[in-house]
Amino acid sequence: MIVVFGSINLDLVTRVGRFPRAGETIEGSSFGIYAGGKGANQALAAARAGATVRLFGAVGRDGFAEPALAWLAAGGVDLAGVLRVDGATGCATILVDDAGENCIAVVAGANALADPGAVPDSALGPSTLLVLQQEVPPQANAALLARARSLGARAMLNAAPAGELDPRLLGLLDVLIVNEGEASILSRVLGWPTEPEGFASAAIELHAALSVVVTLGAQGALAADHRGLWRAAAAAVEVVDTTGAGDAFVGALAAAIERGDEIGAALRFGVAAGSLACTKAGAQTALPSREAVEAALPSVTVARAVAW
Numbered sequence: 001m002i003v004v005f006g007s008i009n010l011d012l013v014t015r016v017g018r019f020p021r022a023g024e025t026i027e028g029s030s031f032g033i034y035a036g037g038k039g040a041n042q043a044l045a046a047a048r049a050g051a052t053v054r055l056f057g058a059v060g061r062d063g064f065a066e067p068a069l070a071w072l073a074a075g076g077v078d079l080a081g082v083l084r085v086d087g088a089t090g091c092a093t094i095l096v097d098d099a100g101e102n103c104i105a106v107v108a109g110a111n112a113l114a115d116p117g118a119v120p121d122s123a124l125g126p127s128t129l130l131v132l133q134q135e136v137p138p139q140a141n142a143a144l145l146a147r148a149r150s151l152g153a154r155a156m157l158n159a160a161p162a163g164e165l166d167p168r169l170l171g172l173l174d175v176l177i178v179n180e181g182e183a184s185i186l187s188r189v190l191g192w193p194t195e196p197e198g199f200a201s202a203a204i205e206l207h208a209a210l211s212v213v214v215t216l217g218a219q220g221a222l223a224a225d226h227r228g229l230w231r232a233a234a235a236a237v238e239v240v241d242t243t244g245a246g247d248a249f250v251g252a253l254a255a256a257i258e259r260g261d262e263i264g265a266a267l268r269f270g271v272a273a274g275s276l277a278c279t280k281a282g283a284q285t286a287l288p289s290r291e292a293v294e295a296a297l298p299s300v301t302v303a304r305a306v307a308w
């Protein structure tokens with residue numbers, strides 16, 4: 001089972017030809033409202049990839065709450081652990097340009113009140129993979145991670161968006177996932193090399209039980225553990241919107257690891273899912289099914305690049 005503790009948002013997405021400069025007003029070509037939040041997206045991505053998923057987090061008592069949860073409910077994600085709190089449901093405002101790239105402003109809202117105590121001990125045993133991100137308070141993640149490890153659960157952190165990360169938490173993780181920008185920011189904090197392979201090898205050197213994954217956008221992703229380093233090349237696709245790609249990757253990777261795939265196979269599965277997510281608009285609307293990901297696997301190559 002996968003337990004996701006994280007953010008639940010409603011995303012307001014505007015398509016533009018290019019991103020505006022400071023102080024500039026430009027005309028958009030379309031506007032849409034989509035369910036989102038990294039926690040919610042990754043929970044649904046993992047469920048669509050074949051995993052049994054429970055989501056824990058918080059939404060407000062407002063008109064955004066039900067639309068934010070609708071796709072999750074339809075996708076079979078267990079929402080019994082989602083709290084209803086006073087205040088607004090989290091919201092993200094997203095601009096997507098003609099190249100499919102995006103820029104995002106997030107208001108935490110109810111996500112700031114996500115309670116790690118809402119996750120029962122019974123959900124954190126050895127059969128559980130706990131998936132965390134950084135759109136909830138860092139102290140909430142830290143408290144839940146420490147309790148999960150004491151109860152024997154495995155743990156995965158997607159250190160996104162980039163921000164505060166206590167280096168001591170790395171020793172409690174089984175899997176750390178970052179993109180190139182997040183790796184660069186963390187490397188400056190931790191004193192590690194900034195380039196992806198050096199970042200991954202430095203992490204493994206300090207924490208031998210850790211697996212490190214760095215996503216590389218259109219170039220795919222790499223993964224490293226104590227045995228070596230693997231690279232996966234992304235499938236060639238027509239990019240419509242990259243908004244959900246990272247979360248599709250994380251959720252699919254988590255599903256593959258939870259069912260017992262080795263890191264190289266899990267990396268390939270995640271890259272295939274992330275590539276497919278770029279071909280549709282929105283985040284949750286773009287998350288592919290397990291069948292679609294498996295059909296796309298022949299277009300994703302993975303190779304062991306380095307053996308330690």
